[in-house]
Amino acid sequence: MSMNILIFEYITGGGLADQPLPASLAKEGDMILSAAVNDFNVLPGCNVFVLRDHRLNSSVPGAHTVIVEPDDSYGNKLEAFADKVHSMLIIAPENDDILCALCKRYSEQSFELLNSELQTIKLTSHKFATYQYLLAHNIPQIPTCLAADIGSLEGEQFVMKPEDGVGCANTYLLAGRLELQAAASCSENGRNIFQPYIKGIHASLSLLCWEGACHVLSCNEQRVQEEGEFLRWTGCIVGAFENRLFTNFASQIVQALPGLRGYIGVDVIITENEILLVEINPRLTTSYVGLGAALGINPAQLIVQCFTDQKLPETVPACQFPIEVNLEEGYAC
Numbered sequence: 001m002s003m004n005i006l007i008f009e010y011i012t013g014g015g016l017a018d019q020p021l022p023a024s025l026a027k028e029g030d031m032i033l034s035a036a037v038n039d040f041n042v043l044p045g046c047n048v049f050v051l052r053d054h055r056l057n058s059s060v061p062g063a064h065t066v067i068v069e070p071d072d073s074y075g076n077k078l079e080a081f082a083d084k085v086h087s088m089l090i091i092a093p094e095n096d097d098i099l100c101a102l103c104k105r106y107s108e109q110s111f112e113l114l115n116s117e118l119q120t121i122k123l124t125s126h127k128f129a130t131y132q133y134l135l136a137h138n139i140p141q142i143p144t145c146l147a148a149d150i151g152s153l154e155g156e157q158f159v160m161k162p163e164d165g166v167g168c169a170n171t172y173l174l175a176g177r178l179e180l181q182a183a184a185s186c187s188e189n190g191r192n193i194f195q196p197y198i199k200g201i202h203a204s205l206s207l208l209c210w211e212g213a214c215h216v217l218s219c220n221e222q223r224v225q226e227e228g229e230f231l232r233w234t235g236c237i238v239g240a241f242e243n244r245l246f247t248n249f250a251s252q253i254v255q256a257l258p259g260l261r262g263y264i265g266v267d268v269i270i271t272e273n274e275i276l277l278v279e280i281n282p283r284l285t286t287s288y289v290g291l292g293a294a295l296g297i298n299p300a301q302l303i304v305q306c307f308t309d310q311k312l313p314e315t316v317p318a319c320q321f322p323i324e325v326n327l328e329e330g331y332a333c
Contacts, residue, residue: 003304005040006049006085006111008291009033010074010102015098025130028286028327030056032091035332037063039300040089045169049085058200070100072294075105082109089114091284093166094125099283114307116209120194120259124280128163128193134277137256140249141267141277142195147184155196159231160184163193166281173197201240201270205250206287208299208316212258215316216243216250217302218294220287222267233297235326238290239319262303263288290323290332 009029016089022297041048041062043054050063053072058182059065066077088111092099100121122132131144146163158180161171174197186196202222208215212330221240225232249268254260257280265285266279291299295317305313325332 003043003086004047004049004084005044006051006078006088007033007036007040008051008088008090008092008102009053009079010090010098010322022042029091031289031325031327031332032284032286033060035292035299036091036284037061039298041294042298043300043304078106081238082111085305087110087112087114089284094121094283095162095164095166095282097125097164099139100125114262114263114303116264117259120257121282124257124282126164127161127279130280133257134253137252139252139256139277140274142198143209144193144195146193150180150184150194151181153194153196155198157197157290158193159195159197163191173226173231174228185191198269198271198276200276203268203270204236204285204287205246205266205268206238206285206291207250207254207260207264207266208302208306208312209254209260209262209264210310210312211261212255212311214254214260214264215312216246217299217316218287218291218319219243219246234328235324236287236290238287238323238325239294240322245316246275253280255278262306263299286325286327290325293332294319294323296320
C-alpha cells in the first residue's frame, strides 16, 4: 500500500521571515528534517514531500522538495498538491504558538496529521501553564513563577527564559537575587518565567505516546554548557541512560496529558534525589536524529504504526548502544 507523506518544516517564526536564519537554528532544523526524511523514505510504498524555506538548502535528498519563495506562502504551496498527501508531519517551534497554529490550520484537511492533539500542543507550548496544570497531577517539576512572584523562589542562582521558548534560546543565568530582581523588574521580561538554577544532569526522554500510554524509546544526556550569563545546548547522547529508570516518570506525564501522540520529547534534570521536569516538546526533537541508529529499528515505522492502529505497538526494543548527536559539527555517530 502506497502512502504520500508531507513533512512540513517551518522554522521561520519569531519575526525571522525576512531575515537570514540563525546558523544554529538552521542546522538543527536541517538535521531533524534529514533524519525524518531518511526514515520515512525507506518505509514500503512511502513517498516523501517536503516544503522548504528558500533560505535553506534548495533540496532534501530522498524527498520531493517544494521551495517556498519569499513572495509565496506555505499555504499556497500546500494547496497545490494537498490532494496527493495521505499524511503530514509538522516540524515547527512552539514559540508564538506557531506549531499549534499550523496544526489547527491543517487539522480539517483530508490527510492525517501525525502530531499531538491541538489542545495538548497549545498547553505544552506554554511553560507556565504546563507547570500549573501538572502541579495538580503531582509531577515533580522545577519551581516556576512569573515576574510578580519571584519572592517565592529559593536558591543562589536563577534562570530566566521565555514562557513559550524553544530549547536554550534566550535562556539567561542570573547570578543571585539582585540580578533576579533586576531582570523581573524589566517590562520587556513580562513574557518570561523564572526558576531556581538546579544543578544536575541535563537529560531528555524520547517517547512514543498514544492516549495516556507511552513507550520510552530512549533516555538521552543533553550537552548544555554554561557560558557567562547564558546556557547553550550543543548536542546530546541518545540512549545514554537505561529506560527503566524513567518509565514511571514518563507514564505519570503521559497519563496527565493523554493528548500526546506519536513522538514526544521531554526535557528533565536528574539530581541526586529525583527527576524533575523541565519542559515537554510535542514534536520531533534533535534526539530523533540519533534514535534509529540507537534503537536498531526505524522510528518512523513506530510513529506510523501508532496512528494507523490507533494504539501503541506491544513492545519496542531498548537502545543497543549510545549515539552522539553533535549540533556544532552537524553529525550523529
